[in-house]
Amino acid sequence: MRKLIVRGLIGLAAVIVLLLAVIYGGSQWKLRRGYDVALTDLSIPTDAASVAEGARLAKIAGCRDCHGPEGQGLVLVDDPALGRIAPPALAGVAMVYSNAELERAIRHGVRRDGSALFVMPTAAHGHLADDDTARIIAWIRSLRAKPDDSTATTAFGPLGRALLLAGVIPSSVQPAKVSVAARPADMGRYVVDFSCSGCHAMHSARPSDDGKQTVPPLAMVAAAYDLPAFKTLLRTGLPPSGRDLGMMTEAAKGGLHVLTDAEIEQIHQYLKAEAEKAPAQ
Numbered sequence: 001m002r003k004l005i006v007r008g009l010i011g012l013a014a015v016i017v018l019l020l021a022v023i024y025g026g027s028q029w030k031l032r033r034g035y036d037v038a039l040t041d042l043s044i045p046t047d048a049a050s051v052a053e054g055a056r057l058a059k060i061a062g063c064r065d066c067h068g069p070e071g072q073g074l075v076l077v078d079d080p081a082l083g084r085i086a087p088p089a090l091a092g093v094a095m096v097y098s099n100a101e102l103e104r105a106i107r108h109g110v111r112r113d114g115s116a117l118f119v120m121p122t123a124a125h126g127h128l129a130d131d132d133t134a135r136i137i138a139w140i141r142s143l144r145a146k147p148d149d150s151t152a153t154t155a156f157g158p159l160g161r162a163l164l165l166a167g168v169i170p171s172s173v174q175p176a177k178v179s180v181a182a183r184p185a186d187m188g189r190y191v192v193d194f195s196c197s198g199c200h201a202m203h204s205a206r207p208s209d210d211g212k213q214t215v216p217p218l219a220m221v222a223a224a225y226d227l228p229a230f231k232t233l234l235r236t237g238l239p240p241s242g243r244d245l246g247m248m249t250e251a252a253k254g255g256l257h258v259l260t261d262a263e264i265e266q267i268h269q270y271l272k273a274e275a276e277k278a279p280a281q
Contacts, residue, residue, distance in 0.1 A: 027156065041100050042130055051139050061136070062255060071143045073092075083154070086153055089151075091140075094141055103137065107122060107125055191266075200221075201218070230268045234267075
């Protein structure tokens with residue numbers, strides 16, 4: 001009987017080791033896989049106004065939510081099973097990336113070595129116009145490394161690798177170019193595409209990336225808010241009731257509050273028009 005138990009335990013251990021080997025090997029292939037996305041050379045401005053606008057855009061796009069208010073890098077998740085999600089300090093990235101490589105990382109989710117980035121909203125950032133992407137790169141280039149910049153790196157734990165292999169954690173690679181050369185005069189749809197769509201769908205609810213919230217459809221949000229209340233929402237993250245909206249409150253306080261009145265009005269007008277289309281869909 002004892003021999004049978006020992007053999008059973010050995011067999012179970014062998015299965016576990018094999019499973020871990022498959023998870024590690026498969027996930028490692030996904031992490032190292034190369035993507036053939038062409039580099040795009042943009043003309044990067046150096047004037048103070050462009051750098052300041054790049055800093056503002058980096059807030060609206062959420063870059064400074066994940067990489068830190070001053071681009072110093074953050075550790076967003078640190079879990080033994082899931083792993084560590086640590087967007088790096090941007091000054092350090094800028095030291096080794098060319099401008100074209102920065103553009104490819106921001107809009108296409110591809111690293112300098114051609115492998116994939118993960119947990120980066122490039123599906124939204126891909127809509128950034130060439131001139132605005134150049135302004136963001138100009139801001140990144142203006143940053144200087146500091147002693148307290150984060151040196152943590154992203155690494156997936158066993159559960160994280162299993163989720164990666166299963167496709168639950170997808171890569172951020174977006175090979176297609178969907179952007180335009182210049183920022184449009186009407187910022188409504190444009191801001192929704194490069195910023196809001198990182199969390200929201202237009203006509204359907206969807207779970208947040210961390211699975212802790214249900215993110216409402218943008219068209220429904222616009223239909224529920226008049227313009228003054230919508231401005232308050234984007235500036236403070238709070239609805240008329242004053243209730244904390246979790247990620248939305250964080251997004252508004254972190255970056256959306258820098259939207260101008262005209263930009264907020266254009267966003268509201270665009271979403272109202274989309275809300276009117278919803279019943280026909």
